Each structure stands twice: as C-alpha cells, then as structure tokens.
Amino acid sequence: MSSPVFGPVPSRRLGRSLGVNNVTGKTCTYNCVYCQAGRTEDLTIRRRRFYDPEWLIDQVLRRVDELEKQGEKIDYVTFVPNGEPSLDINVGREASAIKEAGLRVAIISNGSLLWMDDVRSDLGVFDLVSVKLDAVTPRLWRIINRPYLHLSIKEIINGMKAFSETFSGELLTETMLINNIDYAIEAKLLAETIASLRPSRVYIMVPVRPPAEQYVEPPSTKTVLSVYERFRERIGDKVYYLTDPEEGSFTALGSAEREVLSIISVHPLRLDQVVEILEKRGAGMDVVDKLVSKGLATIIEYMGRKYLVRRSR
Ligand code: SF4
Incomplete structure (x- = not known):
C-alpha cells in the first residue's frame, strides 16, 4: 500500500507542510469544474473509514521522525487529500493523536459538511481550518462546485457560521475565481458572508494547474482585481490574492x-x-x-x- 503521507511541501498559507491524503480515490462532496485532481469519481456525503486510523497516524509520525533526523522542521501536518478530508470518519481521532505528539495540524476542507455536528466537532480539533466559498448564490455554486445533489449552500453557510462561533483555532477561507462568471454582485455577497465568519485570513485564488474541465481558465486580471477590491472594502487587509499557493522561493531573481x-x-x-x-x-x-x-x-x-x-x- 502506498503511503498517504507526502512532502513536506512549501505552502504560502502554511509554511512547510507535511501532507496527509486521508481519502482514497477521488471521493468528494463537490465536483468542482476547476479541480486539479480531475472529476470526482465518488460524489457523496457519506462519511466512512478510508484507512486504518492507527496505521495512518503511525505513517505520519514515522515520517516526522525521519524528517527530524534529517534536521528538517515542519510547520503543519496538513490533511489535504485529492477529495474532501472530512469524509474520513476518523479525521478527528487522527488529528488528535498527531497533536498529542506535539505537532500542529491543519485541514484544507471545502466545509460542505459543517452542518453536521460530528464534522464540526472533528474539525474543532485542528489548529487551522481552511474552508471554501467560491459562490454563495445557489445557481453559481452549482455551476462552479457541482455539489452532491442534496447539499444546500444555505445550510453549509449556517454550518460554517456555527463552526466559526466556537472554533478556537485559526480559520481561513479560500475563494477560487474562474472565467465566464459575472462576479459583479456575487463578490459583494461573498464578501458579506466571509466577513460574518470572522476568518483570520481570506484567500482569493485562480486556477494554476490543469482543471477537471478544459473550458476552465483563470478570469481576467481586471476581474480578479475588482473582486479583490470588493473583499478589501468589506473585510480589510486580511485579504490575499494567491497566484500559486504552493510556490517556492524565487531564487533566480535579484x-x-x-x-x-x-x-x-x-x-x-x-x-x-x-x-x-x-x-x-x-x-x-x-x-x-x-x-x-x-x-x-x-x-x-x-x-x-x-x-x-x-x-x-
Ligand atoms: S472540493 Fe476540492 S477536491 Fe473536491 S472537487 Fe472541489 S477542488 Fe476538488
């Protein structure tokens, strides 16, 4: 069996991050048109076991041990699979065990299951949680994220709000902008909703890797800038525009x-x-x-x- 642990990779949001792919296949609650992991094979909201949690924890701690012996430090162990990490029913237990070993844990989730009490409780274990909000109006949300049929963006936003009210760690949001979408009104609505979550950092991104659907491209720079300015007006200087979240240093430049x-x-x-x-x-x-x-x-x-x-x- 190949290891679900990868990296560490440099991340602009998380520093040096050791990745954990805790979900097998392309299993997700969304089928985003821009997904760099391709189309979702198993579109579901059913939480289940993907790996033996003890084995997964052991794999992470062994890798951390190896890195320490090489003198390499990591900032976060990050659950960032090719799918939705909160579908793993053991995610809270795994995060707790890694934390107990003295490591900081992060999760890059789409947040679509935060209306579930057990998911809020599991994600509450993490030091850092990033959630996704690409659109808040149901029509655009369905066009961009192509969610599991019975999900509701209203319920998801309510779940995110409930989570943000009790979460004591660092909450981040990410918003992916794509071409051929009219963001004029959506940007204001998004900014309002994101502001209500009181995140510590708000990221705007554009697709930089091959997307699930070939028609997807980054929007024009003018569109990015207009959304950025709308967000800044409402949210302030916590808004960042990330052109490539995993980009390393620019060593060849002066x-x-x-x-x-x-x-x-x-x-x-x-x-x-x-x-x-x-x-x-x-x-x-x-x-x-x-x-x-x-x-x-x-x-x-x-x-x-x-x-x-x-x-x-
Ligand atoms: S939520 Fe993430 S993993 Fe799931 S389809 Fe969207 S981009 Fe891909």
Missing part, C-alpha cells in the same frame, strides 16, 4: 525583484506603492520592467489607478 514578486503574489500593489518599496531598496522602476518582460507581472488600470499584478502561470 533581491528587489524577488521582494516585489513575493508581495504581488499575495497582494496586487498600486504602482506608487511599488515605487516606495523599490526606493527603500535603492532600486528603480527597471525592476518592474524586468518582471513584466519576463512575463511574471503585468500592469493594469483599475478605477483610475495603476496596479502591478502577478501573472498566473
């Missing part, structure tokens, strides 16, 4: 270039802010020209202001 690039990988920057950063480093606007000519960034105008924005790859 320091000023690297600094600007790492900032615009999470925040679009107004050109006057870029100038300020470059001046502090004794660098000039040629850094911006280089980033643009290398295809790493682009300048776009939005609401009468110029922004430097990371190009998705």
